Amino acid sequence: MTIYEGKARIIPAVIALLLSALALASFAIRLAGILPFADWWQAAMDPDLTSYAEILVHDSILPRLAVAVLAGSALGLAGTIFQQVLRTPIADPSTLGVSAGAYLALAIATVVAPGLLVSAREFIAFSGAIGAFAIVFMIAWPHRLSPISLVLAGLVVTMICGSVAAALGLFRDSGLSALFIWGSGSLSQNDWSAVIYLAPRLAICAIIAVLLARPLAILSLPDDSAHSLGLSTYATRGMSILVATILAASTVSAVGIIGFIGLAAPLIARATGARRLPSRMLWSMVFGAGLLLIADEAVQQLTLLAREVPAGAATALLGAPLILLFLRRLPSNELQLQTSATGFNARPSATLLCAMILLLLAIWLSLSLGPTLHGWHLSSPGEAQALLIWRLPRLAGAAAGGILFALSGTIIQRMTGNPMASPEVIGVSSGAALGILLITLFAATVSPTSQLLAAGSGAVFSLLLVLAIARRADFRPDQVLLVGVALNTVFAALITLLLGLGLPRMYGVVQWMAGSTYSITPVQAEIAVAAAVVGLAVTPFFARWLAMLPLGSGSASALGVNLNLSRAALLVLCAIMAAVATLLVGPLSFVGLMAPHMARALGFHRALPQLLAAALIAPLIMTLADFIGRVALFPNQMPVGVIATIIGGPYFLYLMRRRAA
Amino acid sequence: MTSPALLAAGNATAAETPSVAVLDWGLAETMVTLGVVPLGVPAPAWYDRYVVDPALPKEVVDVGLLFTPNFEVLQELAPRLIVLTPFLQMAAPMLARIAPLFSVTLFSPAADPLDIAEKATLTLADRVGVRARGDQLITSTRDLLAATRQRLATAKIGPVLVASPLDSRHVSIFGPHSLYGSVLSQVGLQNAAAGIVGEFAIAGIETLGSHGAATVVLVDSPAAPGMAARFASGRLWQTLPFVRQKRIHVVPPVLGSGGLPSAARFCYLLSNAFDENGAKLP
Numbered sequence: 001m002t003i004y005e006g007k008a009r010i011i012p013a014v015i016a017l018l019l020s021a022l023a024l025a026s027f028a029i030r031l032a033g034i035l036p037f038a039d040w041w042q043a044a045m046d047p048d049l050t051s052y053a054e055i056l057v058h059d060s061i062l063p064r065l066a067v068a069v070l071a072g073s074a075l076g077l078a079g080t081i082f083q084q085v086l087r088t089p090i091a092d093p094s095t096l097g098v099s100a101g102a103y104l105a106l107a108i109a110t111v112v113a114p115g116l117l118v119s120a121r122e123f124i125a126f127s128g129a130i131g132a133f134a135i136v137f138m139i140a141w142p143h144r145l146s147p148i149s150l151v152l153a154g155l156v157v158t159m160i161c162g163s164v165a166a167a168l169g170l171f172r173d174s175g176l177s178a179l180f181i182w183g184s185g186s187l188s189q190n191d192w193s194a195v196i197y198l199a200p201r202l203a204i205c206a207i208i209a210v211l212l213a214r215p216l217a218i219l220s221l222p223d224d225s226a227h228s229l230g231l232s233t234y235a236t237r238g239m240s241i242l243v244a245t246i247l248a249a250s251t252v253s254a255v256g257i258i259g260f261i262g263l264a265a266p267l268i269a270r271a272t273g274a275r276r277l278p279s280r281m282l283w284s285m286v287f288g289a290g291l292l293l294i295a296d297e298a299v300q301q302l303t304l305l306a307r308e309v310p311a312g313a314a315t316a317l318l319g320a321p322l323i324l325l326f327l328r329r330l331p332s333n334e335l336q337l338q339t340s341a342t343g344f345n346a347r348p349s350a351t352l353l354c355a356m357i358l359l360l361l362a363i364w365l366s367l368s369l370g371p372t373l374h375g376w377h378l379s380s381p382g383e384a385q386a387l388l389i390w391r392l393p394r395l396a397g398a399a400a401g402g403i404l405f406a407l408s409g410t411i412i413q414r415m416t417g418n419p420m421a422s423p424e425v426i427g428v429s430s431g432a433a434l435g436i437l438l439i440t441l442f443a444a445t446v447s448p449t450s451q452l453l454a455a456g457s458g459a460v461f462s463l464l465l466v467l468a469i470a471r472r473a474d475f476r477p478d479q480v481l482l483v484g485v486a487l488n489t490v491f492a493a494l495i496t497l498l499l500g501l502g503l504p505r506m507y508g509v510v511q512w513m514a515g516s517t518y519s520i521t522p523v524q525a526e527i528a529v530a531a532a533v534v535g536l537a538v539t540p541f542f543a544r545w546l547a548m549l550p551l552g553s554g555s556a557s558a559l560g561v562n563l564n565l566s567r568a569a570l571l572v573l574c575a576i577m578a579a580v581a582t583l584l585v586g587p588l589s590f591v592g593l594m595a596p597h598m599a600r601a602l603g604f605h606r607a608l609p610q611l612l613a614a615a616l617i618a619p620l621i622m623t624l625a626d627f628i629g630r631v632a633l634f635p636n637q638m639p640v641g642v643i644a645t646i647i648g649g650p651y652f653l654y655l656m657r658r659r660a661a
Numbered sequence: 662m663t664s665p666a667l668l669a670a671g672n673a674t675a676a677e678t679p680s681v682a683v684l685d686w687g688l689a690e691t692m693v694t695l696g697v698v699p700l701g702v703p704a705p706a707w708y709d710r711y712v713v714d715p716a717l718p719k720e721v722v723d724v725g726l727l728f729t730p731n732f733e734v735l736q737e738l739a740p741r742l743i744v745l746t747p748f749l750q751m752a753a754p755m756l757a758r759i760a761p762l763f764s765v766t767l768f769s770p771a772a773d774p775l776d777i778a779e780k781a782t783l784t785l786a787d788r789v790g791v792r793a794r795g796d797q798l799i800t801s802t803r804d805l806l807a808a809t810r811q812r813l814a815t816a817k818i819g820p821v822l823v824a825s826p827l828d829s830r831h832v833s834i835f836g837p838h839s840l841y842g843s844v845l846s847q848v849g850l851q852n853a854a855a856g857i858v859g860e861f862a863i864a865g866i867e868t869l870g871s872h873g874a875a876t877v878v879l880v881d882s883p884a885a886p887g888m889a890a891r892f893a894s895g896r897l898w899q900t901l902p903f904v905r906q907k908r909i910h911v912v913p914p915v916l917g918s919g920g921l922p923s924a925a926r927f928c929y930l931l932s933n934a935f936d937e938n939g940a941k942l943p
Binding site: 050053056061115118186189372390519635636 | 738866870891
């Protein structure tokens, strides 16, 4: 690597210079169109208060440029710190729940206290972001703030916040627009308030980051080595992620969710040759600012259907190809993220039987109990017969979706050896969601069959994309995850973009996306159950591969497993099951993450028992979720996906906290 | 000058309840104006904030959310007809088990939303058996629009921009394919945002300068209450030509996806706004 050193200093500099030059050129051209060059200085320093053009330049265009630079740098720096602390290149400022927490806080304010939103939006968003982070911190604390626990807790908190926010979105009709604008990130300015908000925070955090650079660099080593060098890992990690979170939270509350910069900028910095941490920090700030500048310039020069494309969507569309381009040049270290096994279950059959009984009980309860216009009512079997048509199909659909997600999630987690994997991490669920959105957008009428086809096509398309790209890296788990995350981010940006266009027909899709089995018909429910049965029948045949792959590619191939074939086959199986399940209960498939973990926590570690246990736990959760969703806010109904996340999430976090690292 | 909604409500007698559940706010306001009180409507509390006028009588039952009406509640109510829009087509198979369905497109961002609204009002009135009142509603709305057109003709108002605040930095601006835009064209006002594709576009406040010559009508939004007042304190806002020359009017909320009653309400609010601000009306 020393041969690289000479070039290494030039390449990032050259690229950064080019990017910035391009952005500034575009900026200058735009500015010249509004105000003659001669007036630029006056407009910047002492604008004429009666001239709209000069005030526009002073109070909108210049602050927007400044905000782009500040936000981009902040995100780049935050991303570097997160990636360093979490020891993974796929960390992003939103990994620890910052964006999701802010979004949730805003969603709550939109529904409950819109007046407060008008006057104190930054504060609300910031509080939500820090609140989410605090929960993640608390969960990871007993685990010595280990990277895996931070990432896992962050993922869970993100999903819980996202679910609840999605559910809240269903209470509103047209008020969604403002939230979507914020969710897709808008750099639009009409005063200097955002600059005044961001600048000092960035400055202070940057100074602290510089002071932390040396201890932080040592965190690249395993914990033991770091300790022997005299480092307090707890303190260093804690301080660093706090600083990075404040950076991310400030940015998010000022301009909304701008994804990808925090992920891409550090990666580009590293891939273009910056190696040591202080150098990476600096260059990721530079690249972050450059990327955001370019993206914002592009956004202002182009308009889509006479509407401005949100900056967040633009960065995602811009950043994703960049990441995929640099994928190959990343250091290749297989992520060792196995969580340690707790005790084996002494009485597996008894536990499974217990779960089965609970499931049947839950089903009976759900079908018989419910509120009416005249209060609660527990139906006798005869009366329940009449209500079956309203309750059974959605129950069956939810349970079937749960089973499919559980199987799919178990496969993914065992295959990648990564406990934070879930079907949506490989981008399948979002691909399916995008397919459905597109067909809703472009087709005059949408039938369930065409929806299924659209979802299926979307899922298959994203799967093929992942396979094609990951193939070059021999389907290594960390690469698959990285590609999946990249795809996910792009799809999420596209989805937010489409939703943000504000077309009324999209609101029905919002409901589906939140995970609703609301309008499922008996025939569709039957198909769903059939799919679940097929999944249950087919998956055990792969148990052998699933037992060996978590041992790592070395051991697995030594045991005679054809790595490429097994991984590809399992990916396909996982994707198909996930696509069907997504169609049923939406893309917020927290169950796919939760159920395998809970199976493990109950002591089922071997492949087949874990599959079966997960496939029993998931429908139990979904049945309860379906019931609660139906009765909690009567006559309003909450989507089952959301409720599953809300009841399962905290329980999952509690399990995490309780277990030793 | 009273709004046609109030006039029509005066015609409704309490006994007229042909047992209908209406699963859309625009259709619900139309039904109420036609003198038929629905058995159930989704989220009546939100209706009050977004539609405002005509108000729903207290006995209307809450049947759930706009996109997920509660099947069990509807079955308990046992209406003899369910009126809905094509947005609920996914739920149609299940709803059809409760009562016959009648699907009507009341609002669509097409070339002439008012025309669509009129046709929808007629088909709805026919289906429910109050054809005469349907004709009456259409006539009174047209009369109101014509009268307003006459009054505004002499006022020389120039292009009008209809916008609604979204947050502290963005507004939606409405084109000719919106309900507001349709009313504008019927009362002879020119729409400053004629180039918009679809119902509305989202614009940063700083871009409003390009509509400097227009008169701005800001429709308050229940999603961002008091935002219009907050705009007024911004320096950039104060330099916008229409603000400096006091060519801006703030009106209370009007349902943008509503039917003839909302159109009439908007027309009435427009006319009041121009009246108050000294536009020269006879």
